[in-house]
Amino acid sequence: MNNITGTIINYYIHCKRQCYLHYHRINLEDESGLVKIGKALHERHNTEEIEIDNIKLDKIKGEFVTEIKKSDADFNASRFQLLFYLKKLKEKGVIKKGRLTFLEKNKVDKKNHEILLDDSSEKELEDIISEIKILVSNSTPPAIEKNNKCKKCAYYAFCYI
Amino acid sequence: MGTKYILSKGELHRQDNSLNFKNSNGNNYIPIEGIDEIYCLDEVSFNTKVIDFLSKNNIILHLFNHYEGYSGTFYPREKYMSGKAVIKQVEAFNEKRELIAKAIVLGIANNIHEVLYHYYRHGKEELKEFLDWLKDEMPKKLENSNDISEILLTEADIWYRFYNSFSVFLREDFVFNKRVKRPPDNPLNALISFGNTILYTKTMGQIYQTHLDQRISFLHSPQERRFSLSLDLSEVFKPVIVFKTIFDCVNNRKLSVEKHFDKNLNYCLLNESGKKIFLEALESKFNETFKHTTLLRNVSYLKAIKYDGYKLLKYILEDFEFNPFSLKEKK
Numbered sequence A: 001m002n003n004i005t006g007t008i009i010n011y012y013i014h015c016k017r018q019c020y021l022h023y024h025r026i027n028l029e030d031e032s033g034l035v036k037i038g039k040a041l042h043e044r045h046n047t048e049e050i051e052i053d054n055i056k057l058d059k060i061k062g063e064f065v066t067e068i069k070k071s072d073a074d075f076n077a078s079r080f081q082l083l084f085y086l087k088k089l090k091e092k093g094v095i096k097k098g099r100l101t102f103l104e105k106n107k108v109d110k111k112n113h114e115i116l117l118d119d120s121s122e123k124e125l126e127d128i129i130s131e132i133k134i135l136v137s138n139s140t141p142p143a144i145e146k147n148n149k150c151k152k153c154a155y156y157a158f159c160y161i
Numbered sequence B: 001m002g003t004k005y006i007l008s009k010g011e012l013h014r015q016d017n018s019l020n021f022k023n024s025n026g027n028n029y030i031p032i033e034g035i036d037e038i039y040c041l042d043e044v045s046f047n048t049k050v051i052d053f054l055s056k057n058n059i060i061l062h063l064f065n066h067y068e069g070y071s072g073t074f075y076p077r078e079k080y081m082s083g084k085a086v087i088k089q090v091e092a093f094n095e096k097r098e099l100i101a102k103a104i105v106l107g108i109a110n111n112i113h114e115v116l117y118h119y120y121r122h123g124k125e126e127l128k129e130f131l132d133w134l135k136d137e138m139p140k141k142l143e144n145s146n147d148i149s150e151i152l153l154t155e156a157d158i159w160y161r162f163y164n165s166f167s168v169f170l171r172e173d174f175v176f177n178k179r180v181k182r183p184p185d186n187p188l189n190a191l192i193s194f195g196n197t198i199l200y201t202k203t204m205g206q207i208y209q210t211h212l213d214q215r216i217s218f219l220h221s222p223q224e225r226r227f228s229l230s231l232d233l234s235e236v237f238k239p240v241i242v243f244k245t246i247f248d249c250v251n252n253r254k255l256s257v258e259k260h261f262d263k264n265l266n267y268c269l270l271n272e273s274g275k276k277i278f279l280e281a282l283e284s285k286f287n288e289t290f291k292h293t294t295l296l297r298n299v300s301y302l303k304a305i306k307y308d309g310y311k312l313l314k315y316i317l318e319d320f321e322f323n324p325f326s327l328k329e330k331k
Ligand code: SF4
Pocket: A015, A016, A017, A018, A143, A144, A145, A146, A147, A149, A150, A151, A153, A154, A155, A156, A159
């Protein structure tokens, strides 16, 4: 699972097509400006970004690994991304808890969420990783999922043109 | 999205986090925010510091000689790379070259039809025969073409008939009856050559933002030029961007044969003020926006070029039908 990243996990849950394209390095210029906001945000909040193998962790402090997201638009995608980091650390013998922080909350009730890598979530994560491996080995990308989330996606023009 | 044209001789320097162009009039600061490409249309000297700076800021540099001749492009290190896309593009070249080439030729015909139909509607009935040919006969001929050389012959036929139609609606002092490319020998040829080159280089800048390999082309032979895919994708935009701008500049008397061209026994070129007027007109055409039928967003003609790149990418990755830009995409 060395070429699987937190972003790929996140995208898989968000949109399988986005996941496939990103995995194959088809990264198109974002025209909505959202990626830029995301980058600026990371620059402001993460003076302590840490890189282990090919994963970038926003912050490790005490017993917590924190992942900061602009919005809670896709809670589950962010959750599995963080679970993936926890699992990576666990493989290195480092056991941590996760904290998910949303700067803007619209859908969920609070800004901070504790995320734990327990047996059942670890199993779910492993299943997702096997599904991703099958997905990306297909010769063509999965079909477009026409949906509201597309409007904010960097692949919008590519998918809809 | 921004383009900076340098029209006079001078020196380009890096100054702190920006650029400075020095010419006989003094210093001209070029703020680099929002600039994607710089055109040097006369002798400009610069050093590797400038090149390194442009590269870091992802700015493309197009170089021309004093005689409107295109010399080459400095291209920042590839920022997008996908092994999968390259492999698929080569496969498409081997297996579907003719299909893609036909789609492009059909696209040229559709856009020429659309542009000329405007004049037909305004009383130029002599155009009817050509318009009918574009709609009926030409597509049949294309359909029956089996190899790339036949497709190219049909394409040449379209352009030939298009040039011949100019006498119907273009101001007389600009009309010509033969197309000479290098060096252009009359004002109209000069405009066409220069306009097409600007479009070609602009297309390179757009393809740079997609995952397509600039060297693998379909209508043109990949050996033709280093970035022959730009030749391919720029074709359907020629009538829409280059020719519409030329017709407008000529018929609305923005350009005059006496004032804006340098003439010599063997060639004819735009002078500096002519270049300025024409480039401004072209630039505003590239930036003109329209509401797109499927994207439901405002799209400029320049972006439409990039989106044709996306369409081609989608075709080679997942077999979506490839229909190059048509004026019908305007809502
Ligand atoms: S535009 Fe929609 S379908 Fe396409 S990748 Fe983005 S979310 Fe998925």
